[in-house]
Amino acid sequence: MDKDIKEMFDRKNKEIILTNLKYDLSRNIDSMKDTIVNIFDREFEVGSKKIILMINDYYENIDYKNFNIKFLDVEKKILDKLFKLIEEKLETLNHELDDFEFNESSIGNYYNKVIQSTSELKNVFVDSWFIDTIDSTIKLTYDLFSLFDDDRSIILSNRLDDYINNRFFDKIILKLNEEFSLRDSNLINKAEESYNRYLDICKNVEN
Numbered sequence: 001m002d003k004d005i006k007e008m009f010d011r012k013n014k015e016i017i018l019t020n021l022k023y024d025l026s027r028n029i030d031s032m033k034d035t036i037v038n039i040f041d042r043e044f045e046v047g048s049k050k051i052i053l054m055i056n057d058y059y060e061n062i063d064y065k066n067f068n069i070k071f072l073d074v075e076k077k078i079l080d081k082l083f084k085l086i087e088e089k090l091e092t093l094n095h096e097l098d099d100f101e102f103n104e105s106s107i108g109n110y111y112n113k114v115i116q117s118t119s120e121l122k123n124v125f126v127d128s129w130f131i132d133t134i135d136s137t138i139k140l141t142y143d144l145f146s147l148f149d150d151d152r153s154i155i156l157s158n159r160l161d162d163y164i165n166n167r168f169f170d171k172i173i174l175k176l177n178e179e180f181s182l183r184d185s186n187l188i189n190k191a192e193e194s195y196n197r198y199l200d201i202c203k204n205v206e207n
Helices: 003-056 065-098 104-126 128-145 151-206
Strands: none
Touching: 003 065, 003 128, 003 151, 065 104, 065 128, 104 128, 104 151, 128 151
């Protein structure tokens, strides 16, 4: 095959593969965001009901309207933070694909960026910001029965602290980390398949 034709053929194949990788990346991120919203909606709905049931075990005639509004504000606050980081992940990986060279070093760099950008996502769960959010959520539940000052309020406070800290948020974090790992595996597998397909095309052209 003529050298110029080979180069044109190679360039076109690279463009097609990179376009597909960017499309897969965008779809991956959009799907992940939808799943994350579903996780939060589900867990916050269950969490709200559980918290109200726990308080109703001790006290009656409490108005939960303001609590429900503020509880949903907590969900929105966390989602906004996560989505900002996810958009940064998308931008980082798109930039990596813009500079992508079809060699082992470049594919390795892409894998590293996928994993590194997810590590930055996971770091939000150990940030002081997130710890403060958990504490403010616990306080939000305490405020519902703050007028009561008896032994029951101490027991209930301990129960709510344990539930919100060790079960409610931990369950959300676990589900999110599972989702992050799944999406990373998909991105890495797609990139590997695309790179191997390119190598196969090169071999066929040479033969």
